[in-house]
Amino acid sequence: MARVTKQERKDGIISVALKLFSEKGFYITTIPDIAEKVGMSVGNFYNYFTSKDILAKELVVYISEYIGAKIKKINESDIATEKKIYEIVSMYFDMADEKPEMIEYFLRVYLSNREVFKEGCEGMICVSAFVTELMIFFDEGVESGDLYDQDFFSAFGLFMGYLGGMVFLFGEKILPDSLSSYKESIAQNIYNALKAR
Amino acid sequence: MARVTKQERKDGIISVALKLFSEKGFYITTIPDIAEKVGMSVGNFYNYFTSKDILAKELVVYISEYIGAKIKKINESDIATEKKIYEIVSMYFDMADEKPEMIEYFLRVYLSNREVFKEGCEGMICVSAFVTELMIFFDEGVESGDLYDQDFFSAFGLFMGYLGGMVFLFGEKILPDSLSSYKESIAQNIYNALKAR
Amino acid sequence: MARVTKQERKDGIISVALKLFSEKGFYITTIPDIAEKVGMSVGNFYNYFTSKDILAKELVVYISEYIGAKIKKINESDIATEKKIYEIVSMYFDMADEKPEMIEYFLRVYLSNREVFKEGCEGMICVSAFVTELMIFFDEGVESGDLYDQDFFSAFGLFMGYLGGMVFLFGEKILPDSLSSYKESIAQNIYNALKAR
Amino acid sequence: MARVTKQERKDGIISVALKLFSEKGFYITTIPDIAEKVGMSVGNFYNYFTSKDILAKELVVYISEYIGAKIKKINESDIATEKKIYEIVSMYFDMADEKPEMIEYFLRVYLSNREVFKEGCEGMICVSAFVTELMIFFDEGVESGDLYDQDFFSAFGLFMGYLGGMVFLFGEKILPDSLSSYKESIAQNIYNALKAR
DNA sequence: GATGAATGAGCTTTCATTCAT
DNA sequence: AATGAATGAAAGCTCATTCAT
Numbered sequence: 001m002a003r004v005t006k007q008e009r010k011d012g013i014i015s016v017a018l019k020l021f022s023e024k025g026f027y028i029t030t031i032p033d034i035a036e037k038v039g040m041s042v043g044n045f046y047n048y049f050t051s052k053d054i055l056a057k058e059l060v061v062y063i064s065e066y067i068g069a070k071i072k073k074i075n076e077s078d079i080a081t082e083k084k085i086y087e088i089v090s091m092y093f094d095m096a097d098e099k100p101e102m103i104e105y106f107l108r109v110y111l112s113n114r115e116v117f118k119e120g121c122e123g124m125i126c127v128s129a130f131v132t133e134l135m136i137f138f139d140e141g142v143e144s145g146d147l148y149d150q151d152f153f154s155a156f157g158l159f160m161g162y163l164g165g166m167v168f169l170f171g172e173k174i175l176p177d178s179l180s181s182y183k184e185s186i187a188q189n190i191y192n193a194l195k196a197r
Numbered sequence: 198m199a200r201v202t203k204q205e206r207k208d209g210i211i212s213v214a215l216k217l218f219s220e221k222g223f224y225i226t227t228i229p230d231i232a233e234k235v236g237m238s239v240g241n242f243y244n245y246f247t248s249k250d251i252l253a254k255e256l257v258v259y260i261s262e263y264i265g266a267k268i269k270k271i272n273e274s275d276i277a278t279e280k281k282i283y284e285i286v287s288m289y290f291d292m293a294d295e296k297p298e299m300i301e302y303f304l305r306v307y308l309s310n311r312e313v314f315k316e317g318c319e320g321m322i323c324v325s326a327f328v329t330e331l332m333i334f335f336d337e338g339v340e341s342g343d344l345y346d347q348d349f350f351s352a353f354g355l356f357m358g359y360l361g362g363m364v365f366l367f368g369e370k371i372l373p374d375s376l377s378s379y380k381e382s383i384a385q386n387i388y389n390a391l392k393a394r
Numbered sequence: 395m396a397r398v399t400k401q402e403r404k405d406g407i408i409s410v411a412l413k414l415f416s417e418k419g420f421y422i423t424t425i426p427d428i429a430e431k432v433g434m435s436v437g438n439f440y441n442y443f444t445s446k447d448i449l450a451k452e453l454v455v456y457i458s459e460y461i462g463a464k465i466k467k468i469n470e471s472d473i474a475t476e477k478k479i480y481e482i483v484s485m486y487f488d489m490a491d492e493k494p495e496m497i498e499y500f501l502r503v504y505l506s507n508r509e510v511f512k513e514g515c516e517g518m519i520c521v522s523a524f525v526t527e528l529m530i531f532f533d534e535g536v537e538s539g540d541l542y543d544q545d546f547f548s549a550f551g552l553f554m555g556y557l558g559g560m561v562f563l564f565g566e567k568i569l570p571d572s573l574s575s576y577k578e579s580i581a582q583n584i585y586n587a588l589k590a591r
Numbered sequence: 592m593a594r595v596t597k598q599e600r601k602d603g604i605i606s607v608a609l610k611l612f613s614e615k616g617f618y619i620t621t622i623p624d625i626a627e628k629v630g631m632s633v634g635n636f637y638n639y640f641t642s643k644d645i646l647a648k649e650l651v652v653y654i655s656e657y658i659g660a661k662i663k664k665i666n667e668s669d670i671a672t673e674k675k676i677y678e679i680v681s682m683y684f685d686m687a688d689e690k691p692e693m694i695e696y697f698l699r700v701y702l703s704n705r706e707v708f709k710e711g712c713e714g715m716i717c718v719s720a721f722v723t724e725l726m727i728f729f730d731e732g733v734e735s736g737d738l739y740d741q742d743f744f745s746a747f748g749l750f751m752g753y754l755g756g757m758v759f760l761f762g763e764k765i766l767p768d769s770l771s772s773y774k775e776s777i778a779q780n781i782y783n784a785l786k787a788r
Numbered sequence: 789g790a791t792g793a794a795t796g797a798g799c800t801t802t803c804a805t806t807c808a809t
Numbered sequence: 810a811a812t813g814a815a816t817g818a819a820a821g822c823t824c825a826t827t828c829a830t
Contacts, residue, residue: 027224041812112309154382161362165354185351193386238795419706421618435816506703548776555756559748579745583784632791
C-alpha cells in the first residue's frame with residue numbers, strides 16, 4: 001500500500017520547486033535541493049520530471065492554468081467590466097500575498113530565463129490558458145461597449161505589466177503600504193486607461 | 198602609443214557584457230565568453246572588474262544613468278505633461294529598438310536575479326538616477342495640475358510595468374507590429390490613467 | 395554486492411591524501427591529483443570531503459588519534475618512566491620509517507599552513523588526542539618521582555621538537571644513519587633533560 | 592639622483608617578503624602583495640629577484656647568515672659551555688620576540704615547503720652559515736670536556752628542534768608565559784641532555 | 789631601472805544527470 | 810519506484826611571469 005500516489009509525489013515536487021525557484025532563482029536552485037526538501041532521492045526525482053528544464057516548463061503551465069481558472073470565474077460572473085477589472089487586480093494581489101511563489105515564478109523565472117523556455121514554450125504556448133482568459137475579458141469588454149477598442153496587446157501589456165510591476169516593487173520591499181491598499185487606485189487607473197472614449 | 202586606453206577597455210567590456218547578458222542571460226554567459234568577444238584574456242578581465250557580480254552591478258548603474266539622463270532632458274523641455282509622457286514612451290521604445298540590450302538587461306537580468314544584486318543594490322540604490330527623474334516628472338505633473346495626485350509607486354509601476362511589458366512582448370516576437378506603432382496608443386493609455394480627474 | 399563501502403572510499407582518500415600532501419605539500423597537491431590516485435572522479439571526491447581544507451583538518455585529527463592511541467598503550471604498560479621514553483621515541487621513529495606520511499604531514503602540513511587550520515583547529519583542538527596522552531605521560535612521570543616537575547610545555551617542546559627535528563633531518567637525507575640507530579641516544583638525552591634532579 | 596640604491600631596494604624586498612611569507616605563508620603571499628607593500632611595480636620586482644622561488648631561497652641564506660653571525664659571537668666569547676647554551680637560547684628567544692619573521696620563516700616556510708628549496712638548497716647548503724657555527728659550538732664543547740661526545744646531528748636535532756618547538760608553541764599562543772621566562776629551564780634541560788657523563 | 793596591462797594555465801568547486809543495485 | 814554514489818564538463822577566479830613602453 002503506497003503511502004503516496006504518483007500524482008501526490010508530482011504535486012509535492014511542483015510545490016517545492018515553485019517555492020525554491022521563486023525564492024532563490026532557477027540557476028541557484030539545484031535538483032538535490034528540491035529532492036531533499038521533497039524528501040525523495042535525486043534519482044527518483046528524474047522518474048517524475050526528466051530534466052530541470054522540463055520541470056520549469058510544467059510549472060509555467062501549472063501556474064497559467066491556475067490563474068486562468070480564476071480569471072475565468074470572474075469573466076463568467078455577472079458584473080460590470082469596471083468591477084471585473086477590480087476583481088482581477090484583487091485576485092492577483094491576493095495571490096501575490098498568499099502564494100507569492102506563483103507570481104514570483106512568473107516574473108523572475110518565466111519572464112527572465114528565455115534560454116530555458118525557448119524550446120517548448122514558443123510564443124505564448126505555455127501560458128495560453130491565462131492569456132486566453134484575459135483575451136476573453138477584453139473582447140467582452142469591448143463588445144459590451146465598456147472598453148475602448150484597441151490592440152489587444154497594448155491592453156494586455158498594460159494590465160500585466162502594471163500588476164507585475166507592482167508585485168515586483170512589493171517584493172523588493174519598496175512599497176510603503178500593503179499591496180491590498182493599492183487595489184482600488186490601480187483598478188481605477190487601469191479602467192481609466194482602457195475605458196471607452 | 199597605446200592601442201586602447203584603460204577606459205576604452207572598460208567600455209568594451211561593458212558593451213559586450215550588456216549584449217551577452219541580455220541575450221543569453223546572466224548565468225549562461227561566462228567570463229570566458231565575455232573576454233573572448235572583447236578580445237582579451239580571462240585573467241585581464243579581472244583587472245577591470247573584480248568579479249562577475251560587480252560587473253553586473255556596474256551595468257545597472259550605467260544603464261540607470263543613461264536612461265536617467267534621457268528623461269532629465271524631457272523633464273527640462275518646455276512641453277505639456279501629456280507630451281512628456283509621449284516623449285518618454287517614445288524614447289523608451291526607440292531605445293528598445295536601437296539598443297535593446299539596455300532594456301533587456303534591465304528586465305531580464307536586474308529585475309530577475311535578486312541574488313546577484315542583493316548586496317550593493319539594496320532598494321533602488323543602483324537605479325536611483327533613473328527613478329529620481331521619473332519622480333521629478335511625476336511631481337511636476339501633479340504640481341502643474343495635469344496629473345492626479347496619487348501614490349508615486351502606483352504611477353511608477355504603471356509607467357514602467359507597462360513599458361516593460363510591451364518591450365517584453367516585443368522581444369518574444371508576440372507583437373504583430375513594431376514597437377513604434379504603439380507609441381501613441383500607449384502614451385494615451387498612460388495619460389488617461391494618470392491625468393487629473 | 396558493493397565493490398567498496400563508503401568508509402573504505404573515505405579511507406582510500408585519507409590514505410592517498412596523506413601521502414600526497416606530505417610528499418608534495420598542501421598547495422602543490424590538487425584535488426584532481428588525489429581523485430586520480432584514488433581512482434575516482436573529482437566530483438565524487440566532494441561527496442566525501444566538502445572541501446580541501448576540511449580534508450586537511452580531518453587528516454590531522456586522524457593522525458593525532460592514531461599516535462595518541464599508541465602513546466596511550468605505552469602509558470598503560472607497566473614499565474619505568476625511562477623505558478617509556480624509549481618506547482615513545484622508538485614508536486615515533488618506527489612510524490617515521492614505516493608510515494612517514496603521518497609524521498611528515500604533521501611537520502610539513504599541519505605545523506606550517508596556519509591559514510588552513512586557523513578555523514576549526516584553534517589552539518590544540520585537532521591535536522588534543524595526542525597531546526593529552528603526552529600530558530598524562532609527563533604527569534605520571536612527575537608523580538612517580540622520576541621526572542623533574544617543570545612546566546609541561548617546556549617538556550612537551552623538548553620531546554616533540556627533538557623528535558620532529560630528527561625526523562626532519564632524516565627526511566632531508568642529512569642523517570648519516572638510520573633513524574633507528576638514534577633511538578637509544580635520543581631517549582637518553584631526553585631522559586637526562588627531564589629526569590628528577 | 593637616485594632616491595634608493597639597488598641594494599636598498601633589495602633589502603626592502605627582503606624585509607617585506609620575510610614579513611609576508613612568515614605571516615601568511617609562501618603560497619598565500621603573491622608577488623603583487625610584496626611589490627605593493629614595498630612600493631614598487633610588479634615588473635620591477637623581477638629586476639631584483641628573477642622568481643618567487645629564488646627570493647625564497649635568498650631569504651633562507653640571509654637568515655642563516657644573520658643567526659650564524661650571532662652564534663659566532665657567542666662561540667668566540669670567553670664563557671663556559673653551559674653559559675654558551677644559555678646565551679644561544681636567549682638569543683634565539685629574543686629574536687623570536689623582536690624579529691619573529693626570521694624564526695617563523697625558518698619554521699613555516701623553509702622547513703615545510705620542500706618543493707621550493709629542492710633545487711639549489713640541497714642538504715644544508717642554504718643554511719650552512721648557521722649550522723656550521725652550531726657545529727663549532729658543539730665540537731668545542733666536546734673538546735673542552737664539557738659535552739658528551741655523541742653524534743652531532745642528535746645534538747643538533749635536540750637544540751634546534753627544542754627551540755623551534757617552543758617558538759612554535761609560542762606562535763600558536765599556547766604557551767602560558769613569555770618565551771623569555773623559559774630561557775633558564777630550557778637551557779638547563781639542554782645542558783642536562785648534552786653534558787659529559 | 790621602472791611600469792602595470794596582459795597572458796593563460798591551472799586551481800577549487802558545482803551540479804545536471806546516469807545507473808547499478 | 811527508489812536510492813545515492815558516481816561522472817565529468819565547465820565555471821569563476823588567481824597569479825607567476827612577461828614585455829611593450
